Amino acid sequence: MLKKLRSLRYEDLDWKMVLFVLVVVSVFIRFPFFFRDYVDRDESTFILMGQSWANGHLPYTQLWDLKPPITFLYFAIIIKLFGKSFFAIRFFGAVMVALTSLFTYGITKKITGKKIALWIAIFCVFFQSLFGSLQGVMSEHICTLFFVAGIYFLIYKRQWQWFLLAGLLFGLSIMSKLNMAYPVLTLGIYFLSEGFAKEKLSKSIGNLFFMGIGIALTVALTALPYYLQDNLNVWWESIFEAPLAYTGGKYHSPVKTLPFVFIVLGLLITGFIYKIIDFKSRESQLLTVVIIGILLSFMQTGKVNGHYLIQLYPFVLIPAGVALGKLPKLKKSYKPLIIALLLLVPMESYLEYVNIVSNKIKKGSFYNGEGIDVPKYIVKNGLDTQNIFFTEYHIGYWVLGEAPPTKAATHPSNITRDELFPDMHNPRRTGIEELKYIMEVIQPKTLVARKGKEIFDKKLEDYNTYIDAYLDKHYKLEATVGRGLIYQRL
Incomplete structure (x- = not known):
C-alpha cells in the first residue's frame, strides 16, 4: 500500500487508499492521547455510563448524564468487547474520526476534484483531533459521523430507500447528541422548498416521509428497552426534558453565541456574493442548510464550547477548501514553507509523545x-x-x-x-x-x-x-x- 501511495497521482485515488491515509493520519495525531487518563471530563462520564450499561444497567437508571443513549452505547460496546481499555476506546475513536473524514472526502469529491477533497478530509482529521480537548472520544465525534454519512447518501442518491437509510443515520446522530435535530429540521424545510421549486412536491414529501420513518425507528429502538422494563418515563425525561431544562439555565444565553454565528454566516455570504462558492449547486445549498441548522442549535444551547465545533467542522471545511482551491497556484518556492507549517500543525501531539515517553521513564508506564x-x-x-x-x-x-x-x-x-x-x-x-x-x-x-x-x-x-x-x-x-x-x- 505504501509503495502504491508513493507513486500515486490524485486521480488514481480510490476509497481504500483514502481511508488508509486518513486512518494513518488520525492514529498518528491521536495515538499519544490513547494513554491519557482523560482529555475532557465529559468523556470520563461517558465511560462510567458505558461501564454501567455493560454491567446490565440501562442509562439513567443507576448512573445519570445529560446525553442521549447512543453516545453511551459506543462506550458500552467497547468495554464489553475489550474490557477496561483506554487504548481501545481511543483507538476506535481515531477510526471514527477517519471515517467521518472519509465521508467528507466523498461529499467534497462531488463538488470539486480529488486533490482538494483529500486535503479537506485530512484537515477534517486535524480539526476533529487538535486545538482543545478533542483528543478524547466526545459525543460530538459520534453524532457527526452518523450525520456526515447521512448527508453523503442524500447528496449521491435521491431514491426513497436512501432517504430511509439517511433517516436511520440521522436518528442515530440525534440519539447521540440531541441538538442535531436542528440541522435535520432545516434539511426537511430545504427538501420541501426544493419540491415546490421543481414542482416535485409529492416526491419530496414521500422522501421526507421515509426519512422521518428512519428517524422515528431509531428513536423508538432506544425507547424499547425502557418500555420493556416499564420505565419509559425515565427515558423521556432524561433524553428530552432534561436538555431543555439545561439550556434554559441561567448561565446559557443565545446572545453569547451571536458573534460566532455572525462570523460564520458572514464568511458564507461573502463566498456566495463573490461567486467563490456556487450557491446554485444543490451540494452547496445542502451544506449551507446544515450549517444554519447547527448554528441555530448553538444559539439554542446558549454557548459554543470547543468540542461543539466538531459538528460544524466538516461542513465549513468543504466550502472553505473549495474556495481556497480557486486561488492561483502557489509558487514552488513556497512549497517547503507550506510543508513545514503542515508538519507543525500537530504540535499538541508531538508534546504528548514527549509526555508519554517521559512518564514511561519516570513511572514505568505510558498511561499517565x-x-x-x-x-x-x-x-x-x-x-x-x-x-x-x-x-x-x-x-x-x-x-x-x-x-x-x-x-x-x-x-x-x-x-x-x-x-x-x-x-x-x-x-x-x-x-x-x-x-x-x-x-x-x-x-x-x-x-x-x-x-x-x-x-x-x-x-x-x-x-x-x-x-x-x-x-x-x-x-x-x-x-x-x-x-x-x-x-x-x-
Whole structure:
C-alpha cells in the first residue's frame, strides 16, 4: 500500500487508499492521547455510563448524564468487547474520526476534484483531533459521523430507500447528541422548498416521509428497552426534558453565541456574493442548510464550547477548501514553507509523545495523569475505595472499579445543576441538598480534589463555602499526587 501511495497521482485515488491515509493520519495525531487518563471530563462520564450499561444497567437508571443513549452505547460496546481499555476506546475513536473524514472526502469529491477533497478530509482529521480537548472520544465525534454519512447518501442518491437509510443515520446522530435535530429540521424545510421549486412536491414529501420513518425507528429502538422494563418515563425525561431544562439555565444565553454565528454566516455570504462558492449547486445549498441548522442549535444551547465545533467542522471545511482551491497556484518556492507549517500543525501531539515517553521513564508506564496515579496511590496505601468521592478526576471510579456515591454525582458538575434534578429521578431536589447528603450521610472515607482549583465553579460560592468548611472540620489531607489532593475522613 505504501509503495502504491508513493507513486500515486490524485486521480488514481480510490476509497481504500483514502481511508488508509486518513486512518494513518488520525492514529498518528491521536495515538499519544490513547494513554491519557482523560482529555475532557465529559468523556470520563461517558465511560462510567458505558461501564454501567455493560454491567446490565440501562442509562439513567443507576448512573445519570445529560446525553442521549447512543453516545453511551459506543462506550458500552467497547468495554464489553475489550474490557477496561483506554487504548481501545481511543483507538476506535481515531477510526471514527477517519471515517467521518472519509465521508467528507466523498461529499467534497462531488463538488470539486480529488486533490482538494483529500486535503479537506485530512484537515477534517486535524480539526476533529487538535486545538482543545478533542483528543478524547466526545459525543460530538459520534453524532457527526452518523450525520456526515447521512448527508453523503442524500447528496449521491435521491431514491426513497436512501432517504430511509439517511433517516436511520440521522436518528442515530440525534440519539447521540440531541441538538442535531436542528440541522435535520432545516434539511426537511430545504427538501420541501426544493419540491415546490421543481414542482416535485409529492416526491419530496414521500422522501421526507421515509426519512422521518428512519428517524422515528431509531428513536423508538432506544425507547424499547425502557418500555420493556416499564420505565419509559425515565427515558423521556432524561433524553428530552432534561436538555431543555439545561439550556434554559441561567448561565446559557443565545446572545453569547451571536458573534460566532455572525462570523460564520458572514464568511458564507461573502463566498456566495463573490461567486467563490456556487450557491446554485444543490451540494452547496445542502451544506449551507446544515450549517444554519447547527448554528441555530448553538444559539439554542446558549454557548459554543470547543468540542461543539466538531459538528460544524466538516461542513465549513468543504466550502472553505473549495474556495481556497480557486486561488492561483502557489509558487514552488513556497512549497517547503507550506510543508513545514503542515508538519507543525500537530504540535499538541508531538508534546504528548514527549509526555508519554517521559512518564514511561519516570513511572514505568505510558498511561499517565492523576486519574490513573491517584487510584494507584489509594490502592497501594490501602485507603478506602468503596466509599470514595471524586470531585475531580472522576475517571478514577472506573480505574478502581467503583461507582459514584449518588446518581447525581456521575459527572461532578451535575451536582450543582438544580434544573436537572426533577428529571434525574433523584431523591434530593437541589444541588446543596445533594452535596450535604453525600458529605453528611454517605460520609465518604476518601475524597479527591484538585490542587489550585475550587471544587465547584467559582460562581457557586455557596457550594464552595460549604464544602471547604466541611473538609477543614472533618478531613485531613493524606497526600498530594501530581495535582491530585487525597483527603481522608477523620
